[in-house]
Amino acid sequence: MKNQKQPIDYQLDYMEHLFYRIKHKKTESYVIHRIWDKLDDTRIRFVVQQRVELPHGKYALADLYLPQIGVFVEINEPFHISQKKEDDYRNENIVKLTQNDQFIIHCGNSTKDGEWLNLAEIHQQTDQCVAFIKERINQTNDLKPWNMSKWLTVEYHKQKGFFKADDNDQLRTIDDICAVFDTKPKYRGFQRVGATPVPNKENIEIWYPNINNRSGWINELSADHNTFTEYNQDDAKRQTHVNACIKDNMQRITFFRYKDELGMEFYKFIGVFSLDIDETQKQGRCIWRRISKKYKL
Numbered sequence: 001m002k003n004q005k006q007p008i009d010y011q012l013d014y015m016e017h018l019f020y021r022i023k024h025k026k027t028e029s030y031v032i033h034r035i036w037d038k039l040d041d042t043r044i045r046f047v048v049q050q051r052v053e054l055p056h057g058k059y060a061l062a063d064l065y066l067p068q069i070g071v072f073v074e075i076n077e078p079f080h081i082s083q084k085k086e087d088d089y090r091n092e093n094i095v096k097l098t099q100n101d102q103f104i105i106h107c108g109n110s111t112k113d114g115e116w117l118n119l120a121e122i123h124q125q126t127d128q129c130v131a132f133i134k135e136r137i138n139q140t141n142d143l144k145p146w147n148m149s150k151w152l153t154v155e156y157h158k159q160k161g162f163f164k165a166d167d168n169d170q171l172r173t174i175d176d177i178c179a180v181f182d183t184k185p186k187y188r189g190f191q192r193v194g195a196t197p198v199p200n201k202e203n204i205e206i207w208y209p210n211i212n213n214r215s216g217w218i219n220e221l222s223a224d225h226n227t228f229t230e231y232n233q234d235d236a237k238r239q240t241h242v243n244a245c246i247k248d249n250m251q252r253i254t255f256f257r258y259k260d261e262l263g264m265e266f267y268k269f270i271g272v273f274s275l276d277i278d279e280t281q282k283q284g285r286c287i288w289r290r291i292s293k294k295y296k297l
Contacts, residue, residue: 009149010148010149010152010172011042011146011148011149013264014148014262014264015036015046017262017263017264018046018048018262019032019033021048021049021262021263022048022049027075027077027107028063028075031075031105031107031122031126032046032048032063032064032073032075034123034126035064035073035126035129035130035133038126038127038130039130039133039134041134041137042146043068043137043143043145043146043147044066044068044069044133044137044146045066045067045068045146046064046065046066047064047065047066047067047261048063048064048065049061049062049063049261050062050064050065050072062074063075066133068140068143068144068146069133069136069137069140069143070100070101070136071100071101071102071103071132071133071136072100072101072102072103073102073103073104073105073129074102074103074104074105075105075107076104076105076106076107076108077107077108078107078108078109078115078116101136103128103129103132103133105122105125105126105129106125107122151169151170152170152171152172152176152266153176154171154176154179154180157169157171157180157297158180158297161296161297162294162295162296162297163253163269163294163295163297164269164293164294165225165269165270165271165293165294166293168268169268169269170255170266170267170268170269171255171266171267172265172266172267173267174208174267177206177208177255177267178196178206180297181196181198181199181206181297182199183196183197183198183199183206184196194207194208194209194217195207195208195250195252198253203248203249203250203251204250204251204252204253204272205250205251205252205253206252206253206255207252207253207254207255207273208254208255208256208257208267209221209228209230209254209256209257210257211257211258215232216232216233216234216237217230217231217232217233218230218231218232218233221256221270225256225270225271225290226289226290227287227288227289227290228254228273228286228287228288229283229285229286229287229288230285230286230288231284231285231286238284238285239284241286242280242281242284242285242286245275245280245286246275246277246280246281249275249277250275251272251273251274251291252272252273252274252288253269253272253295254269254270254271254272254273254288255267255268255269255270256268256270269295270290270293271290271291271292271293271294271295272290272291272292272293272294272295273288273289273290273291274288274289274291275287275288275289276288276289
């Protein structure tokens with residue numbers, strides 16, 4: 001079994017992914033870099049390309065969103081002058097529908113279509129934007145710092161004493177999940193087993209399913225996260241697994257592997273699941289029902 005490397009600090013990893021995502025948007029990337037550097041406040045989470053639903057089935061992608069303080073930032077290049085009507089409609093709806101504020105940085109000359117402002121003029125607007133953000137931070141009495149580097153640690157969850165789906169509890173690796181329970185993943189040779197028993201607990205195990213599996217395994221999670229369907233595409237393997245699960249009749253503390261909007265992978269706690277034996281026998285595949293959205297360590 002290979003030793004797991006300590007993952008990079010989450011917030012550093014997040015910001016690297018964020019800037020990589022907008023690397024092709026050179027002006028937008030430059031301005032957001034400057035806002036991040038000048039603000040110098042790691043409590044504040046940056047979100048780029050935030051989707052906002054507009055009327056009539058349309059949507060907009062906001063350049064920068066600061067969810068903790070309700071601020072959108074738009075960075076308009078010179079070509080935006082030619083689509084001012086569309087931009088005004090979009091911006092008015094973003095503010096109206098989200099009840100958030102918006103700060104617009106214009107990189108083009110408002111009187112000359114297609115002409116860029118100089119760097120000093122763009123910097124001046126960027127500095128004004130940073131001052132606006134700082135003022136909003138100071139006005140937010142119940143600001144909850146963005147501290148995912150802490151929230152993703154084994155120590156944080158052990159101290160918290162429970163997992164709760166509504167708290168968006170998550171960890172970055174299977175080894176970290178198991179460490180919270182003072183155990184390690186089970187291996188058969190070099191292959192990791194799909195679930196790990198909880199020490200000193202009968203009929204309960206830790207499960208970390210992935211939608212995209214190898215060896216023919218399929219995991220389907222319902223939209224409301226209340227039902228997991230698990231099966232193998234091979235008939236013989238599927239039936240063997242169904243029989244084993246019915247016989248063991250385990251409950252599963254479930255951490256679902258997913259990728260966020262930046263492509264970063266996590267294991268999110270979604271609840272404790274129990275096998276629906278009747279439906280499993282009926283369908284010939286394992287049907288897991290969520291019985292709790294919380295698990296106390």
